[in-house]
Amino acid sequence: MKVNQYLPSWLLGIRMRKSVKEIAAILESNSTSMEEVVQTAIDSGEVEKDSLFFALKGERVDGHQFLEEVAKKGGVAAVVSKAYQGKDFGLELIRVDDVNRALHFLAKEMFKETKGTVIGVTGTVGKTTTKEFLATVLGERFRVMKSEASLNSQVGLPLTILNGDLSAEVIVLEMGMSEKGELKRLVDIVHPHIGILTKLTLVHGNPLEEIAEEKCQLFTSKRMERAFLNEQTASFEPVQNLTIPKEWFDKAPGPFTESHLLEAVGAAVAIARYLGMTEKEIERGVQKLKPFDHRFEKIEKKGALFIDDSYNASPEAVKTALSNLPKGKRRIALLGAMKELGPFEVNSHREVAEHALPLVDHLLCVGKECLPMVDVFEKGGKPVELFHEKAEVASRLKELVQKEDVVLIKGSNSLKLWTLLEGV
Known part of the structure; x- marks a missing residue:
């Protein structure tokens, strides 16, 4: 189950050490289990021994469908909806009216300490x-x-x-x-x-x-x-x-x-x-400071400098990244569509392209939302290419980039453009 793909298994520190009974009491539920909980998860793939699992219901998956996997991986208890009528698979079930609210409430109560x-x-x-x-x-x-x-x-x-x-x-x-x-x-x-x-x-x-x-x-x-x-x-x-x-x-x-x-x-x-x-x-x-993953990370490959700023993209963030590009033989920008802009989508992509025009020698775009960017570069007389799928741009990037080029890679997180660096 992958409700939250960014949930790591390496959250460090002194983990919660409360019994299932104590947690159930906080959530106004019942349990007699004195098993100790040392980790909390909402992704069955991240469950460790002695975990408490919150069976959240997402848009595509329902955590209640993964209780058996949780039990097999050593989970001790699960917070489930009172409406759940399935098996417990050996887990202690803490029944609540709303699993998401229970997650918030337990965090709030724990944070009081x-x-x-x-x-x-x-x-x-x-x-x-x-x-x-x-x-x-x-x-x-x-x-x-x-x-x-x-x-x-x-x-x-x-x-x-x-x-x-x-x-x-x-x-x-x-x-x-x-x-x-x-x-x-x-x-x-x-x-x-x-x-x-x-x-x-x-x-x-x-x-x-x-x-x-x-x-x-x-x-x-x-x-x-x-x-x-x-x-x-x-x-x-x-x-x-x-x-x-x-x-x-x-x-x-x-x-x-x-x-x-x-x-x-x-x-x-x-x-x-x-x-x-x-x-x-x-x-x-x-x-001791250094850029965080996929946030203006500088990576050298085959004599070219790649700027991996691909974690996410908003109009201001893309313009800022473009303005801070180092000098190179050529500046190439691989820009993915900026998502969730609603009525500002067309103008925002156009503004970014207008900002990029004097700064970039060659533009590669991914996503139909980038059509206004193509229009700006074509009118400005600079090379631009539009790709509708990420897979299509991978081979083109490999053949285009030369030694001493500087390549910016940036786009909405859902595109995962950082994966393109693997094939360069």
Whole structure:
């Protein structure tokens, strides 16, 4: 079962150690089992010995169908719907009205045991990089727990809590949203003391002011002390209306030249100073920073430099990546379609192409949404090729790229464009 393909099996830290009976009591259910739970999962493929499994019902699969696999892999219990009438396969079943709400509630109750400073990171561009940089720098003084990978969703954040080290001195949590109200639900679980707002760009087809309003829900936490905000967000009314103390961050010196990475350094440095770290500690932490997976990673292959920035794409993020491309014999951009832009789709792709035109020598596009980009490059007299499937572009990329070329690979996460590097 793959409800959440990004759920890792390597969440580190002191794992939850409560009995099935204790967990059932928290969830207002019944159990007499004193078996100890040390790990929580919603993906049967990630179940380990002594796991508690939440049988979530997704759009395509139902977790209740995988209880037998959970049992075979050493799971001890499963949180299931009261409506489930199937076999238990030897698992202790904790029956609840709503499995997803139970996941949230258990995470919220467990998180009450934390004593550390909680930092929430949101925005539409740069959340994960900012979170990773912050955790690295703060790690020079504090014992830090952080969200792994991009576990920032309605499922990912609760799992981070249930599988993480809640005794940490500082807890850095990435917090995302795709629909109205989702960020507020995450805030109500963890109640951050400090909030970070990175850049805001078009996403999910929503107007920017609406996105700003939703993202600013982070600062409604009852424990919020201070907001750290990217300077780009200053013009948004919801940001201007914040009544808590505000501190602005922008680029700060670091082991990079790319502007968006330096903005993440700026956020990390600002918060490190706020938490009382010395300049020497901060400098040591900054020297350890490196780009996170598929976020402007530089990879040399056969004499060419590939920039793997393929984790995700929004108009602002693509333009930023293009503006930060190193020099090379030729600059080639392999851009996948930007998804979830709704009514802004056509104009956004056109704007990105207009930005790319003076910066790129050859453009490869993947996805029908890229037609406006093709139009801009054809009118501008520069080579452009459109591919409707990722597989089609793999061979073309291999034959096109030459020594000393610089190749940017960027597109929506669903395209998984990073896999194209395997065949180059």
